Amino acid sequence: MSKNPQPILTVSAVRKVFGETEIIRGVDLELRDGQRHALIGPNGAGKSTLFHLISGHYAPDEGRIIFDGHEIQGASPEYINRLGLARSFQITNIFPKLSVFENLRIAVMRRHGLQNTLWRFMSSYANVREDTDRLLEQVRLQSRRDAIAGELSYSEQRSMEIAMALASEPKVILLDEPTAGMSHEETDYAIDLIKSATQGRSLLIVEHDMDAVFSLCDRISVLVYGQVIATGTPEEIRNNQKVKEAYLGEEFKV
Amino acid sequence: MKSNIWISLAVGTGLLLAFPALVSQPLVNAGIQMLIAALFACAFNLLCGQAGMLSFGHAAYFGIGTFATIHTMNAFGGAGLLPTPLMPLGGALIGLLTGGVAGWFATKRTGTYFAMITLALAELLHALAPHLKGVFGGEAGIYAMRMPAWGISFGSSIEVYYLTLAWVFVSLLLLYLFTLTPMGRLSLGLRENSHRLKFLGYDVHRLSVTVFAISAMFAGVAGGLQALHTESANYVLFEGHVSAAVVLNSYIGGVSAFLGPALGAVLMTFFGYAVSDLTRSWLLYQGLLFVLIMMFMPTGLIGVFKWLGTSRKTYGTAQLLPLICLGLSTGMILTAGVVFAVEMLQRVFSLDYRSMSALSPAAGWAPITLFGRDWLPNSIGTWIVPLSLLLVGVALTSQVKRLWRSLVDRVEHHRENSDAAIRRNER
Numbered sequence: 001m002s003k004n005p006q007p008i009l010t011v012s013a014v015r016k017v018f019g020e021t022e023i024i025r026g027v028d029l030e031l032r033d034g035q036r037h038a039l040i041g042p043n044g045a046g047k048s049t050l051f052h053l054i055s056g057h058y059a060p061d062e063g064r065i066i067f068d069g070h071e072i073q074g075a076s077p078e079y080i081n082r083l084g085l086a087r088s089f090q091i092t093n094i095f096p097k098l099s100v101f102e103n104l105r106i107a108v109m110r111r112h113g114l115q116n117t118l119w120r121f122m123s124s125y126a127n128v129r130e131d132t133d134r135l136l137e138q139v140r141l142q143s144r145r146d147a148i149a150g151e152l153s154y155s156e157q158r159s160m161e162i163a164m165a166l167a168s169e170p171k172v173i174l175l176d177e178p179t180a181g182m183s184h185e186e187t188d189y190a191i192d193l194i195k196s197a198t199q200g201r202s203l204l205i206v207e208h209d210m211d212a213v214f215s216l217c218d219r220i221s222v223l224v225y226g227q228v229i230a231t232g233t234p235e236e237i238r239n240n241q242k243v244k245e246a247y248l249g250e251e252f253k254v
Numbered sequence: 255m256k257s258n259i260w261i262s263l264a265v266g267t268g269l270l271l272a273f274p275a276l277v278s279q280p281l282v283n284a285g286i287q288m289l290i291a292a293l294f295a296c297a298f299n300l301l302c303g304q305a306g307m308l309s310f311g312h313a314a315y316f317g318i319g320t321f322a323t324i325h326t327m328n329a330f331g332g333a334g335l336l337p338t339p340l341m342p343l344g345g346a347l348i349g350l351l352t353g354g355v356a357g358w359f360a361t362k363r364t365g366t367y368f369a370m371i372t373l374a375l376a377e378l379l380h381a382l383a384p385h386l387k388g389v390f391g392g393e394a395g396i397y398a399m400r401m402p403a404w405g406i407s408f409g410s411s412i413e414v415y416y417l418t419l420a421w422v423f424v425s426l427l428l429l430y431l432f433t434l435t436p437m438g439r440l441s442l443g444l445r446e447n448s449h450r451l452k453f454l455g456y457d458v459h460r461l462s463v464t465v466f467a468i469s470a471m472f473a474g475v476a477g478g479l480q481a482l483h484t485e486s487a488n489y490v491l492f493e494g495h496v497s498a499a500v501v502l503n504s505y506i507g508g509v510s511a512f513l514g515p516a517l518g519a520v521l522m523t524f525f526g527y528a529v530s531d532l533t534r535s536w537l538l539y540q541g542l543l544f545v546l547i548m549m550f551m552p553t554g555l556i557g558v559f560k561w562l563g564t565s566r567k568t569y570g571t572a573q574l575l576p577l578i579c580l581g582l583s584t585g586m587i588l589t590a591g592v593v594f595a596v597e598m599l600q601r602v603f604s605l606d607y608r609s610m611s612a613l614s615p616a617a618g619w620a621p622i623t624l625f626g627r628d629w630l631p632n633s634i635g636t637w638i639v640p641l642s643l644l645l646v647g648v649a650l651t652s653q654v655k656r657l658w659r660s661l662v663d664r665v666e667h668h669r670e671n672s673d674a675a676i677r678r679n680e681r
Contacts, residue, residue, distance in 0.1 A: 106443045
């Protein structure tokens with residue numbers, strides 16, 4: 001990998017207003033191909049909103065978002081996903097009453113172009129089954145294959161969501177606080193999983209656990225009150241005076 | 255478990271095939287109605303139970319299927335567009351098309367708003383139909399005749415019964431096979447979390463419209479069978495109670511199982527047939543039944559079978575049987591009490607009885623004949639009957655509850671003991 005790969009996702013001068021409040025106030029962000037990029041910032045900084053803007057949940061009021069050569073601001077979520085951008089959600093977002101296998105299979109089916117197929121049985125697609133089983137293995141959920149997804153433990157559900165995001169073989173993955181609410185061991189486990197699962201892809205991740213961020217990511221952007229105040233390597237961010245003042249505060253020691 | 259299902263399906267099919275030979279003519283007609291209702295409920299459940307879209311206006315597609323089939327039968331001056339056995343295809347096609355159009359609008363929204371749009375569309379049709387004489391025949395409706403085809407006259411109910419059975423059988427099979435296709439699997443995702451589906455790259459609106467149209471198509475087939483059966487169509491088919499009945503039937507049977515709605519529809523149609531001759535309050539009983547099922551067994555009748563299956567394993571048939579018998583007799587006693595009270599009250603407050611009393615006020619309360627006996631509405635003895643039945647029923651209910659709890663406790667206690675024993679042995 002070259003030192004400075006091309007950007008695969010570029011957010012430029014994006015603004016989003018809800019009613020009277022401007023949540024995203026001109027964000028510029030660049031995710032480089034093959035890198036892991038963390039988005040950090042205090043609560044209410046607009047991290048999730050920015051994810052919603054990139055993934056097509058909301059349309060920005062101003063600015064451009066370019067993904068892999070396509071302008072995607074204001075496009076539909078399904079269009080953006082098909083271009084190769086997959087995401088997870090801050091709050092568990094699964095098919096709760098279906099089995100783990102079925103959850104992942106639905107995620108896999110899209111890549112095989114199975115939305116409108118009415119003339120063949122699902123069971124006849126051996127490749128879909130194999131892909132699904134491979135994903136299960138990748139996130140180490142083989143033993144929970146036939147469990148009802150809603151009955152999994154919280155951290156198992158989060159693992160399954162990572163697998164759902166991976167299922168479409170996306171170029172870019174957006175993970176919104178994948179370790180929120182996990183214990184230390186679970187967090188380590190999940191970060192390890194993310195590290196191996198996102199090998200060779202670009203990752204944009206919102207994460208509060210600083211150890212995890214520093215061990216996982218190539219670059220970090222700091223979002224405060226709807227603006228990116230700094231972007232750089234973990235080392236640069238650690239030593240950035242503005243970041244220390246604005247966000248990390250007194251209790252942050254590295 | 256698998257073999258159990260195959261055996262019940264085989265027995266069910268055998269019974270359906272033998273049905274006309276076993277029963278009288280009017281019951282064959284009721285049987286046709288039951289089959290049609292079963293197909294309608296399963297078509298509805300594709301949308302409601304599997305794809306999670308609760309439609310309150312499915313009568314529209316059923317009724318449109320009936321009208322379309324009548325027109326198909328009347329085409330070419332009564333010769334018909336298709337041979338008689340294939341006439342419901344007309345209903346299927348028009349059902350599919352209108353379902354596609356209506357579904358395009360309705361599935362723009364989800365949940366309550368979806369239900370409201372489907373309701374509004376059905377009401378629109380209901381209001382519009384009597385004014386469109388050419389298509390819907392105004393208030394009088396339209397008529398057709400079943401023509402002989404393929405060497406069969408289709409003159410008797412028995413022939414219509416077997417034709418209906420064949421259509422219902424094929425349609426249910428297709429509906430079931432649909433659940434095994436990629437699209438069928440995706441429709442489950444639609445029910446569970448359509449929002450997530452969007453972010454997995456699926457065109458949720460298109461998927462919803464397709465499922466809606468397929469559901470409407472099979473509702474149209476059911477309507478078409480209705481046309482073949484009654485040889486007529488009238489705008490009352492679009493009435494709200496038709497839409498309501500299919501919702502109630504499906505939930506009574508159980509929307510979580512494929513054949514649950516069919517079971518509910520068959521039983522409730524039979525209930526309507528059997529009870530509507532006996533009492534004027536049968537709609538009240540139907541409503542009571544629905545409320546009780548939703549309160550005490552929200553998974554429907556199918557849920558009861560599932561519960562029986564698992565409980566038999568956990569507690570053993572020998573333990574369970576006396577409890578179930580006691581429970582059933584309690585239910586019957588309570589039912590008797592309620593029925594007595596309702597029938598008495600209904601008669602006392604009926605127009606006939608009140609005008610009779612008004613004619614001869616001096617005579618006072620005239621006796622009312624019920625269950626082969628005369629009862630005086632103003633005597634305490636009359637009301638003691640339902641009251642004591644209800645009291646006994648309530649007392650027995652708490653007894654059943656107590657016995658059930660002690661059975662559960664006993665089994666759990668036993669299990670804990672054996673777990674402890676296993677742990678001791680391991681040590």
